[in-house]
Amino acid sequence: MxxxxxxxxxxxxxxxxxxxxxxxxxxxxxxxxxxxxxxxxxxxxxxxxxxxxxxxxxxxxxxxxxxxxxxxxxxxxxxxxxxxxxxxxxxxxxxxxxxxxxxxxxxxxxxxxxxxxxxxxxxxxxxxxxxxxxxxxxxxxxxxxxxxxxxxxxxxxxxxxxxxxxxxxxxxxxxxxxxxxxxxxxxxxxxxxxxxxxxxxxxxxxxxxxxxxTKSPLGVSTMKRLVFDSLDAPLADGLRMELDAARDHSLSADMAEGLAAFADKRTPQFSGR
The missing domain is CATH 3.90.226.10 (2-enoyl-CoA Hydratase; Chain A, domain 1)
Known part of the structure; x- marks a missing residue:
């Protein structure tokens, strides 16, 4: 530069x-x-x-x-x-x-x-x-x-x-x-x-x-944390971390908005929550 x-x-x-x-x-x-x-x-x-x-x-x-x-x-x-x-x-x-x-x-x-x-x-x-x-x-x-x-x-x-x-x-x-x-x-x-x-x-x-x-801030940050935390964990522990995170994420506004936008054929407006 x-x-x-x-x-x-x-x-x-x-x-x-x-x-x-x-x-x-x-x-x-x-x-x-x-x-x-x-x-x-x-x-x-x-x-x-x-x-x-x-x-x-x-x-x-x-x-x-x-x-x-x-x-x-x-x-x-x-x-x-x-x-x-x-x-x-x-x-x-x-x-x-x-x-x-x-x-x-x-x-x-x-x-x-x-x-x-x-x-x-x-x-x-x-x-x-x-x-x-x-x-x-x-x-x-x-x-x-x-x-x-x-x-x-x-x-x-x-x-x-x-x-x-x-x-x-x-x-x-x-x-x-x-x-x-x-x-x-x-x-x-x-x-x-x-x-x-x-x-x-x-x-x-x-x-x-x-x-x-354009992506879900909550989804990206959660995936980043999972990648970091599970990198050196045993496979079973990593899978458990992902399952717990997916359960919590299923209740998020970002996931609801993403699915609604897909059904409505529109661009999602993610809130990061």
Whole structure:
């Protein structure tokens, strides 16, 4: 995406409403959108908005500049290293806790989160992508873990989420070698929903948002919760979760409206209840 305007130049994340979606755009292109405490705090504040506003039907996470996110701001980490050891460890622990909380909130958010990946995605940037429900990537993007290149290890769930999305073999390669892979090579995995030409990213994401905005908010949020909660549950437990959710959903206004609209051959007007 193109650089932000001057008014937003000092904002680590530009938050804007576009139709039915809330767009969160990483806005430190001169630092390859490196993650610092203020970036994570701004992302969390954006999620606050989505949690409060039921009219938001999707959250889009993207970035200004040629890089989506190259991971942690290494200059910030170097400053941490100059602090006394105990203070540095405590500060880094707070940063990792804040990052983990933000990623967990993305997964738990009622609305789907769409990662609109516009370029190189590494380390903490990859961990952001792993918390998204959909990932639409430009063809020129590359994805990698990269922590090993700097003597680091994942701290935002990367070593846990990455094998589940791309498979253990590919995850081991990305984590142990620090190498990156092009989007098209990862398109067959569960990491990427769709690879598009670089000039199509925004239009494809807008089309996906439009699709989501016509569906039952309650139905989508319930299915998202079921997918998340049942992922590691035994099959019998997962089926029980779905049965309980289906029983509750059968009493919802959204289900009644969907069936009535089908019978009347009209477009449903869902309320999210």
């Amino acid at each position: 193109e650089a932000s305007n001057d008014a937003a130049a000092d904002t680590p994340v530009v938050v804007e409403r576009r139709g039915a979606a809330l767009w969160l755009t990483l806005n430190r292109p001169q630092r390859r959108n490196g993650l610092a405490p203020e970036t994570i705090a701004a992302l969390s504040a954006g999620l606050d908005i989505a949690e409060r506003d039921a009219s938001i039907r999707a959250v889009v996470l993207t970035a200004y500049g040629p890089t989506f996110c190259a991971g942690a701001d290494l200059k910030y980490l170097r400053r941490l290293a100059r602090l006394p050891a105990a203070e540095a460890a405590e500060t880094q622990q707070r940063l990792l806790a804040a990052m983990g909380d933000t990623l967990d909130r993305m997964e738990r958010l009622a609305q789907p989160v769409i990662g609109a990946v516009n370029g190189l995605t590494l380390a903490g940037g990859l961990e952001l992508v792993l918390a998204c429900d959909f990932v639409v990537s430009v063809r020129s993007a590359r994805f990698g873990d990269a922590h090993a290149n700097y003597g680091l290890i994942p701290g935002g769930g990367g070593s846990v989420r990455l094998p589940r999305r791309v498979g253990p073999a590919t995850a081991r390669y990305l984590m142990y070698t620090g190498d990156s892979m092009p989007a098209e090579e990862l398109a067959h995995t569960d990491l990427i929903t769709r690879v598009v030409d670089d000039d199509q990213l925004e239009s494809v994401v807008q089309t996906l948002v439009s699709q989501l905005s």
